[in-house]
Amino acid sequence: MRSLRVAAVVALAALAAPASALAHSGLSQRQNLPIPDWLFAWAAAAVLVVSFGALAVLWPEPRLEKAGWRPLPGGLGRALGSRAVEIVCGALGVALLVLTIVGGYVGVNTGAANFAPAFILIIFWVGLVFGSIVFGDVFRAISPWRAIGRATGAILGRRAPAPRPYPERLGRWPAALVLLIFPWIELVGKWDAVPHTLVSAALGYTVITLAAQAIYGTETWTRRGEGFAVYFNFFSRISPFETRDRVVGLRPPLAGLPKLDPVPGTVAVVVVMIGTVTFDGFSQGPLWASVLPDLVDAFTSIGFGPVAAEKLAGTVGLLFGVGLIGGFYTLGMEGARSVGGGMTLERLRRIFIHTLVPIAAVYVAAHYLTYFVYDGQRIIYLASDPFGQGSDLFGTATRGVDYSVLSQNGAWYLEVAFVVVGHVAALTLAHDRALSVYGQAKRAVRSQYWMLGVMVGFTSLALWLLVNAGK
Amino acid sequence: MRRLVLALLLAGALLSVAGCGGDSGGSSQNPVEQVSSEGGLRDRVQAAQNVSAADFPSADGKTLQQVAEEVKGGGKVEAGLASSVFTVGQSRFAFGVIDDQGQFVYGPTAVYVAPDPNKPAVGPFPAPADVLVTEGRYRSRQAAEETDPFAAVYEAQVRFDKRGPWSVLTVTKSGNTWLAAPAQINVTTKKADTIPGVGDSPPKVATDTLASVKGDEKLLDTRVPPSDMHKDSFADVLGKKPVALLFATPQLCQSRVCGPVTDVATQLEAKYRDKIEFIHQEVYANNDPNAGLRPPLQAFHLRTEPWLFVVNANGKITARLEGSFGIRAFENALKTAL
Numbered sequence: 001m002r003s004l005r006v007a008a009v010v011a012l013a014a015l016a017a018p019a020s021a022l023a024h025s026g027l028s029q030r031q032n033l034p035i036p037d038w039l040f041a042w043a044a045a046a047v048l049v050v051s052f053g054a055l056a057v058l059w060p061e062p063r064l065e066k067a068g069w070r071p072l073p074g075g076l077g078r079a080l081g082s083r084a085v086e087i088v089c090g091a092l093g094v095a096l097l098v099l100t101i102v103g104g105y106v107g108v109n110t111g112a113a114n115f116a117p118a119f120i121l122i123i124f125w126v127g128l129v130f131g132s133i134v135f136g137d138v139f140r141a142i143s144p145w146r147a148i149g150r151a152t153g154a155i156l157g158r159r160a161p162a163p164r165p166y167p168e169r170l171g172r173w174p175a176a177l178v179l180l181i182f183p184w185i186e187l188v189g190k191w192d193a194v195p196h197t198l199v200s201a202a203l204g205y206t207v208i209t210l211a212a213q214a215i216y217g218t219e220t221w222t223r224r225g226e227g228f229a230v231y232f233n234f235f236s237r238i239s240p241f242e243t244r245d246r247v248v249g250l251r252p253p254l255a256g257l258p259k260l261d262p263v264p265g266t267v268a269v270v271v272v273m274i275g276t277v278t279f280d281g282f283s284q285g286p287l288w289a290s291v292l293p294d295l296v297d298a299f300t301s302i303g304f305g306p307v308a309a310e311k312l313a314g315t316v317g318l319l320f321g322v323g324l325i326g327g328f329y330t331l332g333m334e335g336a337r338s339v340g341g342g343m344t345l346e347r348l349r350r351i352f353i354h355t356l357v358p359i360a361a362v363y364v365a366a367h368y369l370t371y372f373v374y375d376g377q378r379i380i381y382l383a384s385d386p387f388g389q390g391s392d393l394f395g396t397a398t399r400g401v402d403y404s405v406l407s408q409n410g411a412w413y414l415e416v417a418f419v420v421v422g423h424v425a426a427l428t429l430a431h432d433r434a435l436s437v438y439g440q441a442k443r444a445v446r447s448q449y450w451m452l453g454v455m456v457g458f459t460s461l462a463l464w465l466l467v468n469a470g471k
Numbered sequence: 472m473r474r475l476v477l478a479l480l481l482a483g484a485l486l487s488v489a490g491c492g493g494d495s496g497g498s499s500q501n502p503v504e505q506v507s508s509e510g511g512l513r514d515r516v517q518a519a520q521n522v523s524a525a526d527f528p529s530a531d532g533k534t535l536q537q538v539a540e541e542v543k544g545g546g547k548v549e550a551g552l553a554s555s556v557f558t559v560g561q562s563r564f565a566f567g568v569i570d571d572q573g574q575f576v577y578g579p580t581a582v583y584v585a586p587d588p589n590k591p592a593v594g595p596f597p598a599p600a601d602v603l604v605t606e607g608r609y610r611s612r613q614a615a616e617e618t619d620p621f622a623a624v625y626e627a628q629v630r631f632d633k634r635g636p637w638s639v640l641t642v643t644k645s646g647n648t649w650l651a652a653p654a655q656i657n658v659t660t661k662k663a664d665t666i667p668g669v670g671d672s673p674p675k676v677a678t679d680t681l682a683s684v685k686g687d688e689k690l691l692d693t694r695v696p697p698s699d700m701h702k703d704s705f706a707d708v709l710g711k712k713p714v715a716l717l718f719a720t721p722q723l724c725q726s727r728v729c730g731p732v733t734d735v736a737t738q739l740e741a742k743y744r745d746k747i748e749f750i751h752q753e754v755y756a757n758n759d760p761n762a763g764l765r766p767p768l769q770a771f772h773l774r775t776e777p778w779l780f781v782v783n784a785n786g787k788i789t790a791r792l793e794g795s796f797g798i799r800a801f802e803n804a805l806k807t808a809l
Contacts, residue, residue: 108741108744110699110740110744111699112696112698112699112737113741190681193699193702284689289687289689289690292685292686292687293685293687296685296686297685305682306682306683306685307681307682309682309685310681310682310685310686313685313686314686374612375696378608381607381608388741397608398505398606398607398608399607399608400606400607400608400609400610400615401607401610401612401615402615403612403615403616404616
């Protein structure tokens with residue numbers, strides 16, 4: 001065990017050295033920055049260290065664990081949470097699902113001209129993350145699968161068979177699997193270039209989800225197994241908006257995260273959320289480009305064809321990204337365990353996992369900011385010509401992408417700001433949880449030395465990935 | 472609820488029918504509508520599209536120098552050549568006209584040629600402008616961020632009756648004056664032209680696909696965002712269906728007049744994808760201009776870029792374009808294979 005602790009310290013130290021990660025990197029697309037890129041890394045690390053000190057001094061009791069909630073004033077909260085709004089949102093979700101699937105099949109089978117890939121991969125997968133962070137769990141309202149499940153339940157009434165008990169050991173593992181497969185489809189399978197295949201997957205997922213909802217109940221499956229519902233729900237816990245008993249109200253930002261129940265599979269969900277984005281950033285840089293040919297050659301040398309070898313290499317990279325994040329988090333928790341308190345590694349991994357959700361959020365926000373801002377505009381002309389057949393339903397079919405809406409440098413500043421704010425948020429959550437778990441403020445702070453290492457490591461990794469992807 | 476679902480399905484079906492109501496994709500509007508109207512640019516390009524030889528001084532009995540003397544006085548301009556391979560007989564001569572402020576000049580334009588400035592001039596050959604600006608949705612980031620885009624390229628079909636050096640004079644009508652720009656080119660015989668031409672069988676080369684570049688998308692396409700013209704290798708589709716094979720490097724194009732031909736290809740691909748396979752091939756090994764050309768370019772004996780080869784279903788080249796080419800030239804080339 002001692003050797004494991006030493007390994008943990010070494011790994012954390014290595015990852016928590018921003019200069020070593022960035023000193024030799026160049027920002028090929030951001031050459032006019034007034035501040036060198038390595039200084040960004042050191043500044044980000046300094047912000048974390050200062051935040052850590054400030055928390056130790058100024059945050060002596062857990063606050064987020066017991067945060068309050070109050071409804072939106074003037075009946076607004078009740079109106080927004082009403083059944084009528086839920087039905088409208090659900091119908092909208094179902095309509096968009098139908099449009100996307102029909103569009104995917106009817107439209108031309110190329111990604112650039114088809115509505116489905118842009119909608120699924122940009123508006124849904126990325127846009128809803130931003131939407132959830134700002135507005136709360138909006139996907140719960142517009143989820144087409146939940147809407148269909150609830151509508152079916154309402155129609156069948158008592159005739160509907162009683163749902164089976166959900167196996168507790170399954171926890172959120174099905175969601176983790178979905179959240180691993182979906183990025184594989186995008187990053188490795190490249191199904192975005194083949195809309196017919198992409199929407200076939202969407203259709204298949206719809207069938208599986210509706211079947212699972214029929215077996216275990218719509219709400220249970222939505223909370224545990226439906227990958228996208230779990231994904232957006234995690235992000236929504238950062239938001240100040242929360243719905244309770246059909247009333248939308250306000251809570252302190254981040255206050256939804258300490259209430260996250262760390263059932264089995266929860267750690268896997270968060271690790272996959274960060275790990276897949278890590279691979280996406282890594283795969284766009286020169287390091288992966290230098291490794292990839294050897295990896296492909298290795299697979300072809302044992303008998304795989306070139307296409308299969310390329311997919312296998314990507315799969316290895318994706319799993320490596322997830323494994324790296326999982327291993328790093330585990331090493332940090334192993335270090336935290338060394339301060340005492342009688343907690344097992346597994347318990348520590350579970351009770352601190354919610355603190356990584358803001359990191360997952362800023363990994364998405366920073367990595368996909370320009371993708372969302374630039375490529376997201378494609379939906380403006382695709383909505384007018386959803387199937388690439390030359391129609392112009394809204395008079396926007398000939399519009400293009402306006403790259404001037406956000407400058408390259410502006411995007412970089414925003415990305416760095418996201419990374420820093422997200423990691424400070426994570427540190428705050430960890431400090432709050434440590435105070436609650438350890439009772440003694442001194443031991444709580446000591447445990448957070450390790451968490452600080454984890455956070456600085458993740459910050460460095462995030463900045464390195466951003467710089468790496470820009471090369 | 473059942474009614475609601477049925478209504479949504481119906482709406483989706485109606486939408487799909489509405490979507491199918493147009494032509495087979497791509498735009499049917501006049502390409503000049505895609506040019507910005509700011510500062511009267513669109514009007515100037517439109518005027519440059521309509522050219523008649525009768526609007527220009529006759530070359531009868533005059534040397535090229537005398538034609539130049541006749542049209543001088545309108546200001547100083549340069550001709551930026553947008554093609555480089557010229558052979559005896561009819562050859563495509565593409566160019567842009569750039570004023571002393573570095574701005575592209577658009578107006579009715581014609582070309583005169585002579586083996587020597589003091590030899591009898593031949594011309595005028597009308598050089599209508601061919602629009603390079605695509606619809607917004609087909610515009611790459613490189614093109615979208617261009618502050619002074621090369622909006623249209625002039626193209627003349629010029630006859631050369633012998634090989635060797637030739638002098639060229641481009642003449643552009645600007646208001647009531649003429650803007651003349653000289654240029655020098657070298658004309659070779661068709662026999663000396665080693666690049667496959669119309670009627671030839673192209674080399675059956677494997678062009679890059681995601682598998683051939685081992686998953687490295689940056690090697691596949693320098694366009695931002697990447698085009699989808701890399702699904703099949705040229706060798707796999709040659710002789711099976713018409714192919715438009717485009718050699719171009721959107722990011723590494725080193726000439727100001729090489730033009731956004733890959734954007735033009737993506738726009739026309741939307742219109743012709745059911746009939747023609749579009750394939751794009753990057754130019755430089757490892758996207759490094761110092762690392763030499765990729766094997767497919769070597770197989771075609773290419774030394775410049777961009778190039779377009781249109782090949783019919785029988786595997787014969789029916790059109791080839793070099794340098795900068797606009798929507799009209801590209802589309803006319805595609806039609807030769809159908």
